[in-house]
Amino acid sequence: xxxxxxxxxxxxxxxxxxxxCTMSILESGASGWFDELRxxxxxxxxxxxxxxxxxxEVVDLLEAIRxxxxxxxxxxxxxxxxxxxxxxxxxxxxxxxxxxxxHWLLDLAPLAxxxxxxxxxxxxxxxxxxxxxxxDAVGLQFEGSDVGGALGASFRSKRGLPVINxxxxxxxxxxxxxxxxALTNGDLTARELDGFGRPTFIANxxxxxxxxxxxxxxxxxxxxxxxxxxxxxxxxxxxxxxxxGDCNQxxxxxxxxxxxxGYACIACTSPGFESAQNYLQTAKLAGIPVGLPTxxxxxxxxALAALSKSATPRxxxxxxxxDHVVVPPSRSGDKRSS
Amino acid sequence: MTRITVGPFNxxxxxxEVRLDIEQGRVARAEVTAPLYRGFEQIxxxxxxxxxxxxxxxxxxxxxxxxxxxxxxxxxxxMGVATAPNGVLATNIAHAAENAADHLTHFYIFxxxxxxxxxxxxxxxxxxxxxxxxxxxxxxxxEALPARARLLEIMGVIAxxxxxxxxxxxxxxxxxxxxxxxxxxxxxxxxxxxFLERVMFADKLENVVALSTPDELDRWRDGRGGDFAHFLAVxxxxxxxxxxxxxxxxxxxxxxxxxxxxxxxAGIRASNGEVEALPSDRITEDVSxxxxxxxxxxxxxSRTVPDADKADAYSWxxxxxLAGQPVEVGALARQAVDGQPLITALLAADxxxxxxxxxARLIETxxxxxxxxxxxxxxxxxxxxxxxxxxxxxxxxxxxxxAARGSLGHWLAVRSGRxxxxxxxxxxxxxFSPRDAGGIAGPLEQxxxxxxxxxxxxxxxxxxxxxxxxxxxMVCTAH
Ligand code: SF4
Ligand code: SF4
Numbered sequence: 001x002x003x004x005x006x007x008x009x010x011x012x013x014x015x016x017x018x019x020x021c022t023m024s025i026l027e028s029g030a031s032g033w034f035d036e037l038r039x040x041x042x043x044x045x046x047x048x049x050x051x052x053x054x055x056x057e058v059v060d061l062l063e064a065i066r067x068x069x070x071x072x073x074x075x076x077x078x079x080x081x082x083x084x085x086x087x088x089x090x091x092x093x094x095x096x097x098x099x100x101x102x103h104w105l106l107d108l109a110p111l112a113x114x115x116x117x118x119x120x121x122x123x124x125x126x127x128x129x130x131x132x133x134x135x136d137a138v139g140l141q142f143e144g145s146d147v148g149g150a151l152g153a154s155f156r157s158k159r160g161l162p163v164i165n166x167x168x169x170x171x172x173x174x175x176x177x178x179x180x181x182a183l184t185n186g187d188l189t190a191r192e193l194d195g196f197g198r199p200t201f202i203a204n205x206x207x208x209x210x211x212x213x214x215x216x217x218x219x220x221x222x223x224x225x226x227x228x229x230x231x232x233x234x235x236x237x238x239x240x241x242x243x244x245g246d247c248n249q250x251x252x253x254x255x256x257x258x259x260x261x262g263y264a265c266i267a268c269t270s271p272g273f274e275s276a277q278n279y280l281q282t283a284k285l286a287g288i289p290v291g292l293p294t295x296x297x298x299x300x301x302x303a304l305a306a307l308s309k310s311a312t313p314r315x316x317x318x319x320x321x322x323d324h325v326v327v328p329p330s331r332s333g334d335k336r337s338s
Numbered sequence: 339m340t341r342i343t344v345g346p347f348n349x350x351x352x353x354x355e356v357r358l359d360i361e362q363g364r365v366a367r368a369e370v371t372a373p374l375y376r377g378f379e380q381i382x383x384x385x386x387x388x389x390x391x392x393x394x395x396x397x398x399x400x401x402x403x404x405x406x407x408x409x410x411x412x413x414x415x416x417m418g419v420a421t422a423p424n425g426v427l428a429t430n431i432a433h434a435a436e437n438a439a440d441h442l443t444h445f446y447i448f449x450x451x452x453x454x455x456x457x458x459x460x461x462x463x464x465x466x467x468x469x470x471x472x473x474x475x476x477x478x479x480x481e482a483l484p485a486r487a488r489l490l491e492i493m494g495v496i497a498x499x500x501x502x503x504x505x506x507x508x509x510x511x512x513x514x515x516x517x518x519x520x521x522x523x524x525x526x527x528x529x530x531x532x533f534l535e536r537v538m539f540a541d542k543l544e545n546v547v548a549l550s551t552p553d554e555l556d557r558w559r560d561g562r563g564g565d566f567a568h569f570l571a572v573x574x575x576x577x578x579x580x581x582x583x584x585x586x587x588x589x590x591x592x593x594x595x596x597x598x599x600x601x602x603x604a605g606i607r608a609s610n611g612e613v614e615a616l617p618s619d620r621i622t623e624d625v626s627x628x629x630x631x632x633x634x635x636x637x638x639x640s641r642t643v644p645d646a647d648k649a650d651a652y653s654w655x656x657x658x659x660l661a662g663q664p665v666e667v668g669a670l671a672r673q674a675v676d677g678q679p680l681i682t683a684l685l686a687a688d689x690x691x692x693x694x695x696x697x698a699r700l701i702e703t704x705x706x707x708x709x710x711x712x713x714x715x716x717x718x719x720x721x722x723x724x725x726x727x728x729x730x731x732x733x734x735x736x737x738x739x740x741a742a743r744g745s746l747g748h749w750l751a752v753r754s755g756r757x758x759x760x761x762x763x764x765x766x767x768x769x770f771s772p773r774d775a776g777g778i779a780g781p782l783e784q785x786x787x788x789x790x791x792x793x794x795x796x797x798x799x800x801x802x803x804x805x806x807x808x809x810x811x812m813v814c815t816a817h
Contacts, residue, residue, distance in 0.1 A: 017378050018813050019351050020399020020501040027490060032483030034474040044474060048348040052451055052473035055344050055796050079748040080377070085646050091654075093373040095355035096345025127376075127396045131384065134377025134644065170399060170501050175687070225722035227512045232400030252499035254521075261498015261505045262512030262724075266392060268502075277385060279392045280504065323722055 005073050007043035007183045010074040011065065012107070014048050016092050016128045016137055017079020020170035022118040027253070028173040040181055042074075051318045066107050074183065075112035075157075076219045077140055080121040080128045081105060081150035091135040092177070105140070105150060114183050115140065115157045116164045118176050118269055123165035123197065125149075130274035139165070141197065145271040147208030161190055165197035169268035173204050174250060178288040196271055198244065207240035210248035220305045221320035226280070230320025232264045232290060237280045238299055240265035241293040243273075340364065342796045345373075347805060349401050349448045349473070352812030353491045357652075358804065359685040360692070360791055365801070368779070368786035370770050372816040375629070375654040379642040379817070382760035387413060387730045387752050390760065394748065395502050397762065397817045402501040403436040404492075404741035405748075405814075408762075414508035419643070423597065424512020424723040427713045428496050430594045430601070431523065432511075433739075434706040435492040436500070438530070440742035441669070441703045443487070443536075444469075444809045445483035445565070446461035447774070449696065451570050452806065457799045463572055470568065478537075478565060491526050492710075495519050510724035515717055519522040523714045531707050539704065540564030547703040549698075550679035554688055566700050573693040582785040582804035584690035585664050589616065589768070590669035591747065593740035594709065596716075601709055602740065605675040606660065606790025611686060613675055617661060618738065621747070623763060624657040627772040632797075637749040637761040638734045654816035657771040657780060658759060658763045666690055666694075666781045667744025668808060670698035672802040730755065742767050743809050764814035 014022070037044055046053060046061055053061065082092040083103050089100025095102070100307050104208035109115050112294040117140045120126040124144055126136035139149045141163040147153045149163075156162060166179045182188035194203040208217070216222065216231035223230035238260075241300030242246070243265050248257045258265050264280055267273045283290045292301050315327040345355035353374045377396050382390060394409040395402040407429060414421065421429075451473035458464045470478045493500035505512045515523070524731060531543060539546050540563040549555050559570045569713030573579070592604030607613045622635035629651045633640040645651075659665070670690055673681035680701060684694045692708040730752050737748040751759040771780030779787075782805065791798035 013355070016374060017352075018396055018402075018501075019400040020396070023399040023443075023501050026447075026483060027487040030484065031480050034479050034483070048346060048353075049351065050447055050474055052455065054348050054802065055346065057797075058346050058348065065499045085644070087398060088646075090646050091375045091644070092353070093355075094346060095353050095371070095373050096347075098344055120790075127378075127381070127393060130393065131381040132377075134380045135375060137376070169396065185766060190812070210475065225724075225726050227514055227722070228510065247748075251494060253494030253497075254488075254526075256494030256498040258504070260513070261496075262514075263498065263504035266504070272392075277389055279389060324516070324720065331423050 007041050008073045008130065009045050009071055009074055010042050010047050010076060010180070012047040013101065013104070013146060014222060015077055015079035015122065016082040017041055017119070017121055017133060019049065020079040021176065022047070024170040025173045028177045031158065036187040038219065040084045040184065042180065053180045055096055057081045057157045062097070062104065065111060068111070072108065072112045074114050074180065075108055077105065077122040078118045080125050080137035081140060082128065082135035082137050083150065084134070100210045102150060103300045109140070109157065110126050111222040112157050114161055114164065115271055116179065116183070117141070117168060118166045120167045120271070120273065122168045124271035125274070126169060127274045142271055144322050145196065155314065162197055164188065164195070164199065165195065167196070167198050168245065169273070172247070172252060194244070198269070202246060203244040203251060205244065205246040207245045207247040208268070209246070211240060211259045212248070213259055216316060216320050218308060220309045224321055227262050227323045228321050229323065229325070232259060233282065235282050237264035237266070237278070237282050239267040239291055242291055243256055243267035243270050245269045275299070341660070344796045344801060349451065350806065350810045351398070352815070354805070354810060354812050356786070358786065358801070360378065360795070362741055363790060363792050365786045365789045365791060369652050370772060370780060371653045372655040372770065372777065372784050372812050374688060374812065375644060375816050377642070377644070378394055379760050379762060382757050385757050386428065386755070387416060387750065387757055390757065391504055391507065392642050394762070397764070398811060398814045400440060400500045401436065401741040401743070401814065403433050403497070403503070403506065404739055404746055406503065406506040407433060408653070408737040408739045408746050408748040410506050410508050411739060412709045412735040412748045413730065414751065415735035415737070416727045416733065416752055418731065419727050420725055421508070421767050422722045422725045423508035423720060424717055424721055425725070427717050428508055428511040428515065428723060429478060430596060431710055431713045432505070433443065434710050435489055436723040437742040438706045439486050439701050440809070441699045442482055442486050444699065445696070446478050448809065449615060449806045450569065451476070452489070452799055453798055457797070461575065464577055465566070467572060467780060470565070481533070482539050485530065485537070488526060488806070489530045492523060494642065505774040507724055507727065509727045512722045512724055512808045515719060517719060519718060520714060520717060527707070534676070534704060534707055536773070537710050538565050538700065543704045543708055547708065553685050555680060569693050571694070578693040578803065579688045579691050581789065581800060582692040582807050584666040585781045585784045586689070587663050587665045588674045588690065589660060589667050589741050589745055590672040590675040591616065591745040593672065595743045598711070602672050602676045604798045606665070606672045607671070607688070612680070614676065619794050619804070621763065622663040623761070624659060624774040626657070626775040627652055628656045630656060637763060638745070638751065640761055641759055642761070644728055653772040654768060655767055655772055656749065657774040658768050659774060660761060662778050664771060664778060664784070665768055667765050669702045669742070670695045671744060692803050695807040699791070715730045743811050744768060762817050764810060764811070764817060766808070766810045769808045770810055770812070770815055
């Protein structure tokens with residue numbers, strides 16, 4: 001990272017997290033994540049779930065980084081920053097140090113070349129910030145969709161970048177690894193981040209792109225109850241036309257995705273997704289879904305939907321409300337289909 | 339007497355701090371602290387009940403399917419709906435895959451690396467253990483992590499993604515499996531079996547689950563390759579059967595229900611070996627040493643209100659009790675309550691301890707691999723996977739399930755169509771409970787007493803073994 005050919009030193013910390021981002025990234029790499037890191041020139045100086053050093057060995061390491069005796073290239077945070085109660089951070093103490101994660105992060109973040117928030121918690125606050133936000137949870141540099149967060153709007157890491165937000169709950173292992181590698185290669189600059197700090201190679205896509213239900217979407221042939229095959233947008237809450245992510249263009253766990261799994265995209269890559277309610281029901285006004293694609297005039301959408309509904313092939317219409325394919329595709333002249 | 343603090347206690351799921359009073363080189367008293375609170379129970383209050391399917395799994399990234407199933411169980415009661423038989427089977431397959439993946443992660447990534455530590459450098463077995471299990475560098479992780487990722491492809495088929503899926507609904511699962519997908523499930527199950535038979539056991543799974551006495555286990559181990567035998571050899575060299583004695587009472591909520599009943603029975607096992615029905619109405623949660631305001635002891639009636647300045651409190655974890663007693667939960671308890679012969683015999687020989695907890699997890703891993711194969715076969719592909727859900731009624735409802743680490747319960751109160759209260763008691767809340775109002779220590783606090791620390795103090799590796807033998811999940815604990 002510093003051009004001298006040495007390994008990139010990465011410290012991974014967990015704030016108010018569920019550990020799910022780590023569980024997801026452990027799926028990365030053909031011969032395992034640890035090999036993948038080594039092969040990529042990343043030295044994992046410490047990670048709470050996987051490293052040997054424990055107790056005062058870790059405290060020594062953190063103090064050495066804080067005091068400038070050890071270099072820090074990548075600081076990764078998983079989980080929200082719990083600032084409460086009353087900005088003491090006591091809802092989330094770093095065990096053995098008598099100091100909160102919040103305050104450790106204030107010490108360490110300015111020392112890192114790059115600061116990476118993995119997961120929507122570290123990025124924007126995420127689930128711990130939902131409802132009454134009992135712990136005053138925020139993201140590293142965002143509080144929901146407002147810039148600020150634990151480190152403040154003006155924070156820049158040593159290499160001049162704001163916090164890189166690899167959003168998602170949990171994020172795809174590829175999103176995390178590719179972001180880390182792009183940073184170590186020097187390929188991820190401020191220009192490659194969107195307005196919410198997300199790498200554009202992820203955020204330039206919508207979760208809706210490549211959904212296996214796209215044909216149903218085109219004809220507004222909709223599933224009415226869970227496990228049916230139709231599009232999930234009209235009735236079952238799908239927000240993938242508004243949520244960024246290449247979720248349906250790459251496979252999760254060897255071939256899945258939310259909508260392939262049969263349930264709605266809840267826009268987990270978006271700041272504030274935790275504040276929605278009735279996730280699996282589409283909010284409607286006068287029968288029209290409230291959350292329509294943002295870059296399309298509503299009247300056009302409604303007109304097109306009416307038109308396409310009137311043109312829906314029987315196969316698509318029937319299959320939309322079935323859990324198994326009832327009418328298979330057929331070609332005219334197919335001798336065996338009649 | 340000296341007091342030492344161990345933390346950050348890593349290679350567990352989440353955050354943990356342990357304070358120990360040391361007398362003559364041994365632990366005389368332990369205090370276990372969960373230093374993280376997020377407030378899921380408060381976050382859930384006031385929401386539409388079905389939102390629990392989104393929020394509750396996110397308590398934990400390592401057992402999110404278990405959390406989903408507990409929430410779906412409580413909601414199923416609230417809706418008065420049945421589950422499609424295929425949905426039950428698909429849930430079992432995914433749940434067993436998650437629990438088996440947890441056992442793998444625990445064994446290879448969290449637990450075994452301690453045997454590679456410098457502290458054991460003088461031992462004859464250390465070289466082999468270090469080559470195999472050194473954290474992030476040993477040869478085992480290169481095989482175990484890809485095997486785990488492959489196993490979790492079951493989630494791609496059944497649940498869309500992992501962790502945090504919405505596939506587990508009160509009426510079943512949201513993805514109807516087609517023939518090609520069943521074939522993929524078979525292939526994944528076969529490759530999991532292959533990993534276990536080649537790498538972990540170096541034997542057929544059928545032979546592993548048939549082991550029924552400690553003598554058979556010892557004979558089986560001798561001369562065998564594989565990581566289970568490797569563990570057994572080190573465990574004997576270090577007398578791990580004498581380390582980390584649990585409090586005696588073991589509990590299981592029962593798991594993997596299908597048309598034949600539960601794959602693992604529910605119940606409690608007393609220290610005299612008797613197994614009895616589970617008095618689930620006698621579960622309480624005490625907050626006397628938790629940073630929480632006083633509330634009802636009954637999880638169906640209590641609320642969670644943090645009080646960070648409370649005197650005498652030392653953890654965000656509450657103290658669950660069964661009929662007033664601290665209880666150990668986990669694979670050992672599950673197998674004991676189910677009457678598994680080898681585990682029953684091991685418990686009779688030397689009680690719950692570090693060695694037996696690990697053995698129970700690995701035996702269970704072999705059982706789960708076999709059960710997954712059976713459930714995949716039992717799917718009836720042309721029938722539904724999910725039945726329609728109705729509206730939720732008002733009232734109090736419970737979802738009880740076994741996560742990898744033990745008994746998990748969600749207590750849901752619905753009023754006027756909204757969540758009025760939501761209480762969660764997680765497995766590690768049982769095992770890592772602080773003291774209760776009567777001053778009775780939690781299971782780990784009891785298990786640590788007597789552990790030798792010698793001159794190593796906070797660095798004593800025995801403490802690491804005892805704590806990790808429970809496979810703690812701290813993010814679940816205080817939630
Ligand atoms: S289900 Fe969602 S992602 Fe799929 S086509 Fe419909 S709107 Fe798009
Ligand atoms: S499809 Fe939606 S909910 Fe699912 S991972 Fe992508 S952004 Fe998140």
